[in-house]
Amino acid sequence: MEPTLSKKSLMFKKTISPVRQIMSYASPSYFKKIGLDPSSVISFSGGWVNHNAPEQLREAYLEIVQDNKLFHESGGYSPTLGMLECKEALVKYEKHIHNITKLQPTQIAIGANSTQLTYDLLKVLLDPGDKILLLDPSYCNFPSQLVSALDVEIIRFPVIDTDSWKYIAEERIALFVETIIKEKPKVILLVSPDNPTSQVLSDAFVEAALKAAKEIGGFLLIDFAYKDIVFLEELPKYYSWEPNENYLSIHSNSKWIRGLGRRLGWIEAPESVIEALESIQCSSVLCPDTLHQMALSRFIEKSIKENILKSYINEVKDKYKKAAEYTISSINKYLNLPYLIPQGGLYTCIKVGFDGAKFVEKVIEEKGVIFVPGWGFGRTMTDAIRVSYGPLVNNLNLIDEGFLRTSQVLNKKES
Numbered sequence: 001m002e003p004t005l006s007k008k009s010l011m012f013k014k015t016i017s018p019v020r021q022i023m024s025y026a027s028p029s030y031f032k033k034i035g036l037d038p039s040s041v042i043s044f045s046g047g048w049v050n051h052n053a054p055e056q057l058r059e060a061y062l063e064i065v066q067d068n069k070l071f072h073e074s075g076g077y078s079p080t081l082g083m084l085e086c087k088e089a090l091v092k093y094e095k096h097i098h099n100i101t102k103l104q105p106t107q108i109a110i111g112a113n114s115t116q117l118t119y120d121l122l123k124v125l126l127d128p129g130d131k132i133l134l135l136d137p138s139y140c141n142f143p144s145q146l147v148s149a150l151d152v153e154i155i156r157f158p159v160i161d162t163d164s165w166k167y168i169a170e171e172r173i174a175l176f177v178e179t180i181i182k183e184k185p186k187v188i189l190l191v192s193p194d195n196p197t198s199q200v201l202s203d204a205f206v207e208a209a210l211k212a213a214k215e216i217g218g219f220l221l222i223d224f225a226y227k228d229i230v231f232l233e234e235l236p237k238y239y240s241w242e243p244n245e246n247y248l249s250i251h252s253n254s255k256w257i258r259g260l261g262r263r264l265g266w267i268e269a270p271e272s273v274i275e276a277l278e279s280i281q282c283s284s285v286l287c288p289d290t291l292h293q294m295a296l297s298r299f300i301e302k303s304i305k306e307n308i309l310k311s312y313i314n315e316v317k318d319k320y321k322k323a324a325e326y327t328i329s330s331i332n333k334y335l336n337l338p339y340l341i342p343q344g345g346l347y348t349c350i351k352v353g354f355d356g357a358k359f360v361e362k363v364i365e366e367k368g369v370i371f372v373p374g375w376g377f378g379r380t381m382t383d384a385i386r387v388s389y390g391p392l393v394n395n396l397n398l399i400d401e402g403f404l405r406t407s408q409v410l411n412k413k414e415s
């Protein structure tokens with residue numbers, strides 16, 4: 001008799017996941033299938049950065065690899081929740097860059113990456129049947145992570161006015177608080193700067209969310225994957241918060257230091273959460289990568305001592321700010337469609353006015369330009385697309401060319 005796979009995995013196999021769809025759009029076999037020359041394709045689909053990692057980080061890896069003793073050490077298991085030297089370095093980074101003054105190494109858990117940590121943390125914070133509140137739109141991986149981690153109820157709170165295509169989180173604070181008090185979600189999960197909108201939530205919004213979380217005995221969890229790519233003159237005050245019993249945050253080295261292929265993530269949380277995470281993380285990854293922790297610790301220590309960390313981060317921000325401005329000016333030049341102005345991160349969202357998935361297919365097939373359809377981010381994005389300027393940060397002319405080609409498809413449709 002043929003054995004069957006689990007119901008959950010079969011269900012996943014049958015449903016299209018937004019993340020898998022994004023990955024498949026970028027695959028050479030897909031280009032081949034639709035008869036495109038891969039070298040002519042312009043992709044706005046990748047949720048990744050393309051600036052150089054700092055030279056001092058490369059040197060830190062070199063130092064470790066060239067030294068027999070250090071290299072041997074890097075081949076050993078790390079403690080389950082990470083090495084003390086790396087936690088201490090992260091405390092220094094948060095103090096130096098974000099003015100978090102009271103964070104303790106005991107409030108940090110290091111994991112393989114923030115995706116794994118989010119998955120494990122959800123298991124620490126939630127029971128089956130609990131509710132979790134996400135904004136709409138929000139990062140497209142969260143719903144599938146939630147469904148595969150546990151059976152919880154996902155509540156969505158819209159923050160885009162789909163008629164005017166305005167981001168309206170600020171105007172909806174009172175209703176957001178009302179929703180939290182009424183629905184009592186165990187976890188409120190926010191992202192700032194956000195994926196896909198690249199908006200930075202205001203202090204008023206986040207403070208109101210924390211106050212409401214305290215009132216109902218819930219957790220406010222912020223995913224800071226893009227924390228160091230913010231274009232505003234002044235960072236919000238909550239960027240400097242240390243964890244407390246209702247507030248915790250998730251961090252990643254993927255974006256700011258271009259560690260996507262050398263991933264490492266960490267959470268900042270009250271000690272009770274860190275302790276509870278230990279056994280879950282022991283089952284999922286056993287421990288994070290040692291080499292990346294050693295290199296990151298050395299880089300942070302050295303770059304703070306030599307006073308180059310802030311300037312590196314500022315250069316990175318400037319690069320993406322320029323790419324964001326370039327993207328907006330190309331959209332203005334070629335498309336008569338509403339968009340969101342990025343306040344950080346790698347993205348903007350364009351309202352195309354009909355099914356974003358159909359728009360995406362048409363533009364790929366006719367002009368070899370790839371966007372991400374909005375549906376995976378939430379209902380507010382059904383008739384919209386996500387545009388990523390991250391991968392094109394070193395090729396701004398391709399941004400212009402991409403929107404020129406897109407406009408040719410749209411103009412053809414109109415004529």
Ligand SMILES: Cc1ncc(COP(=O)(O)O)c(C=O)c1O
Pocket residue numbers: 047113114115116139191194195223225251252253254260263264265
């Ligand atoms: C909001 C958000 N969180 C987490 C991640 C994944 O981060 P990591 O590489 O640390 O798993 C991404 C990646 O695009 C993201 O956009």
